[in-house]
Amino acid sequence: MYAQMVKTDAPRVKTLDEMDPQERSFQERIDQGQKIEPKEWMPEGYRKTLIRQISQHAHSEIVGQLPEGNWITRAPTLERKAILLAKVQDEAGHGLYLYCAAETLGISRDEMYEQLHSGKAKYSSIFNYPTLTWADIGAIGWLVDGAAIMNQVPLQRCSYGPYSRAMIRICKEESFHQRQGFDILMKMVKGTPAQKAMVQDALNRWWWPSLMMFGPSDDASVHSAQSMAWKIKQNSNDELRQKFVDQTVPQAEYLGLTIPDPKLEWNEEKGGYDFGEPDWNEFFEVLAGNGPCNAERLGARRKAWADGAWFRDGLTAYAEKQAARRAGNEAAAE
């Protein structure tokens, strides 16, 4: 989802008997629910997979600021503007918590930025869709942050200490995000018919991309099986998608909206909804860089990085000058 389709390099999941003693004791610690901490021994595949997963997650938080940032200057009231600003600032914070967690695995911040800017690293497909109206801001909080919560809550229990702690901080802040979105929509559906239509239109455009956030079915994926054995993934993509649909449909009904899926139907037997299949071709296209806003999003990140270079260098030069001056003063005082 925020980290969609993370590869593990594993041809298949090893059994305990096939592991050497070091790897075996590592796996046993994970099976017992112990946390793995930065400097401890870990299999190379675990380290690499975590770097991919956490950095993808971090990039998603950072790029995810862009679609919402588009509406900060256009928010309908000063209060909505302040709230949206605070929400987007939280997302920047989420990105920073996660980059720090990834850095404990031995990759530098600049390397991660470089991977994002060069297009090597991925970020969630959802942020490559445009925010056309104010209702989109409501829909993002409600659906996108809602889907993010579905995925992030179980990750609080993940086996890698720094990642798990970052997720705990993030989850504490997400419920504000979802509620502010839903609140925007509650207000709009009570407005004029045109405003209500705007909300329905936003739902029509965001529904399927939100379901795609969980990634394609991975019940048969060796990567997912390996990630689950390592406890850096807790649920299958389909499981989380089902939970999301079951939670969201009644909320849409409350708003008086129609989910844009003719196949959506309550299934008494399974105690959940049946629903249609997202267009996975669209998903793979967006992931490959061909979504409606991929070029714009990456362009904005690259520009921000390049335009900020003089500022980063200036602060470094100032810090060095201050340190040299302090050292000079100390030498003179001796």
Add this chain to the structure above:
Amino acid sequence: MSSEWPLWEVFIRGQHGLNHRHVGSLHAPDAEMAINNARDVYTRRNEGVSIWVVRSSDIAASSPSEKGPLFEPSNAKVYRHPTFFDIPDEVGHM
């Protein structure tokens, strides 16, 4: 070509009377900016009354592989725990 800002570890005192606790890390060019950034990154919801920042490179840490030699000596001293001693019920609270 810019060089990366150094990494700082951030410690926050959550309330008066509690210890500072490690909350995470961040990059900043100097201590003053590290504190400013720590405020924005780690205390957006009144999480703290005081912030410490320490350059990550200035922290000396025990290594996980020394865990045995480092902590086993104290594991052996079970008598340090009050439950080691059986005090008869008649003695009352002790």
